[in-house]
Amino acid sequence: MNQEVTDFINGVKQPWQLDICNRLRQLVHDSIPDVQERIQYGKPHFLKNGKYAAVITTAKGWVTFTVFNAAGLEVPEGVFEPGKPERLTAKLLEGKPVNYELFADLLKQASAEL
Numbered sequence: 001m002n003q004e005v006t007d008f009i010n011g012v013k014q015p016w017q018l019d020i021c022n023r024l025r026q027l028v029h030d031s032i033p034d035v036q037e038r039i040q041y042g043k044p045h046f047l048k049n050g051k052y053a054a055v056i057t058t059a060k061g062w063v064t065f066t067v068f069n070a071a072g073l074e075v076p077e078g079v080f081e082p083g084k085p086e087r088l089t090a091k092l093l094e095g096k097p098v099n100y101e102l103f104a105d106l107l108k109q110a111s112a113e114l
Contacts, residue, residue: 054068
């Protein structure tokens with residue numbers, strides 16, 4: 001694991017955001033063998049074979065989690081923000097359940113061909 005990513009996550013002020021960031025980071029590592037991580041554009045990015053697989057972003061009231069290479073994946077309605085079909089972005093809010101199992105499944109599918 002990359003120390004810069006660790007420092008970024010440890011710098012998150014809200015305990016609920018810190019928990020989500022740590023769980024998402026571990027989920028990425030568990031879901032994508034040989035994933036690499038780095039800080040890019042001020043956020044933790046996760047790469048497989050040099051290609052983007054996922055990114056975690058924090059803001060004052062939420063955490064966003066983006067899965068790349070997602071075009072063609074079947075996803076449930078209402079979980080992800082509208083946007084480009086090759087990216088799935090979920091806005092995670094305090095007190096709302098996070099479907100980590102869904103994210104893990106989508107990550108595995110999306111990164112399989114990277």
